[in-house]
Amino acid sequence: NAALLERALPPDIAGAVERMHRAKGVDVRLGARVSALVPAAGRRAVAAVALADGTELPADLVVIGIGIIPNTELAEMAGAASADGVVTDEFGRSSVPGVWAAGDVTSHWNPLLERRVRLESWQNAQNQAIAVANNIAGKASPYAEVPWFWSDQHGVNIQMAGLASPGTRTVWRGDPAKGRALAFSLSGARLVCATGFDAGADIRLARRLIESRAPVSDAALADPARKLKDLAVERAAA
Numbered sequence: 001n002a003a004l005l006e007r008a009l010p011p012d013i014a015g016a017v018e019r020m021h022r023a024k025g026v027d028v029r030l031g032a033r034v035s036a037l038v039p040a041a042g043r044r045a046v047a048a049v050a051l052a053d054g055t056e057l058p059a060d061l062v063v064i065g066i067g068i069i070p071n072t073e074l075a076e077m078a079g080a081a082s083a084d085g086v087v088t089d090e091f092g093r094s095s096v097p098g099v100w101a102a103g104d105v106t107s108h109w110n111p112l113l114e115r116r117v118r119l120e121s122w123q124n125a126q127n128q129a130i131a132v133a134n135n136i137a138g139k140a141s142p143y144a145e146v147p148w149f150w151s152d153q154h155g156v157n158i159q160m161a162g163l164a165s166p167g168t169r170t171v172w173r174g175d176p177a178k179g180r181a182l183a184f185s186l187s188g189a190r191l192v193c194a195t196g197f198d199a200g201a202d203i204r205l206a207r208r209l210i211e212s213r214a215p216v217s218d219a220a221l222a223d224p225a226r227k228l229k230d231l232a233v234e235r236a237a238a
Contacts, residue, residue: 001030008149010164013183013195016176017158023177024154029057037062070105070118083107085118090142092132102132112144112211113163113192123148146207159200161207162193171221182206182221189215208232 003014004021021028033052040047048056072082080094081087085107092100092108101108103125107118127145134141150159156176164185174181176197184206185193190213194206205228209216212232220226 003030004028008160009195010168010170010185012170013164013185016181016183016197017153020154020156020176068104068120072105075099075101075105087116090144091135091140092128092143093135100132100136102129108143110144111142112146112213115163115165117147117163119147121147121149146210148203148207157198157200158195159203160193160195161203162191162210164193168192171218173222173224184221186216186218186221189217191216191221202228205229205232 003009003011004018005014008014009017018028029051032055034049035052036050037046038048038050038056039045046059046062048058049062050056070082070085072080072086075086075094076082078094078096078099080096080099080101086094086101086105088094088101088106088108090109090111092102092106094101104118104120106128107116108128109116123145124147128143131141131143146161147163148159148161150157152158162185165187168185168187171184171186172181173184174197176183179197180199181197182199182202183195184191185195191206191209194203194210196203196206209228209232216231220231
């Protein structure tokens with residue numbers, strides 16, 4: 001990968017996370033390819049990780065993060081379309097009448113984001129399943145939530161609401177290297193994503209701003225004197 005968390009965060013925000021790791025003494029190797037695990041002599045253990053460029057990194061413990069591929073086989077056997085997941089609409093309906101899907105396996109249309117997404121989070125797995133179950137039972141319930149993710153790293157709680165996409169610009173409020181901070185991703189004048197560093201309460205308010213789809217100025221977002229609660233109320237009333 002060219003950056004940490006590159007699937008989730010714009011490069012400048014991902015860069016802040018990378019700097020946080022480096023400041024804690026983590027040796028981050030981006031774009032590296034593992035060629036082999038070097039066994040320890042005389043025992044069943046790993047002694048080092050060999051990289052494709054010939055570098056060997058001594059290791060006591062190796063953690064392998066492989067990721068997932070959505071299991072679309074069953075839906076495809078039923079004739080349902082798939083593209084990085086089972087393709088569904090906002091109600092969970094696939095391309096085949098009577099075949100529904102929910103959770104990490106779906107590439108679903110989100111009318112709030114106005115784009116197709118496939119999400120890997122407990123929030124989506126739980127709430128989309130509830131919405132789709134209601135739809136199967138005959139209760140019209142489109143799934144249109146602001147995605148939400150979180151991670152604790154080096155004692156810092158990182159939360160993200162919404163989804164950034166190529167072309168968004170970032171407005172910062174605070175500096176994560178100095179403590180609590182927020183990074184806002186905007187498309188035009190519309191807030192589409194907010195990333196918080198030890199700012200969980202603000203992320204909840206940012207979700208309301210994203211849901212409102214109302215325009216908000218860069219200056220208002222960057223100004224620490226402007227309370228997000230007030231902005232959320234103003235945008236909701238706009």
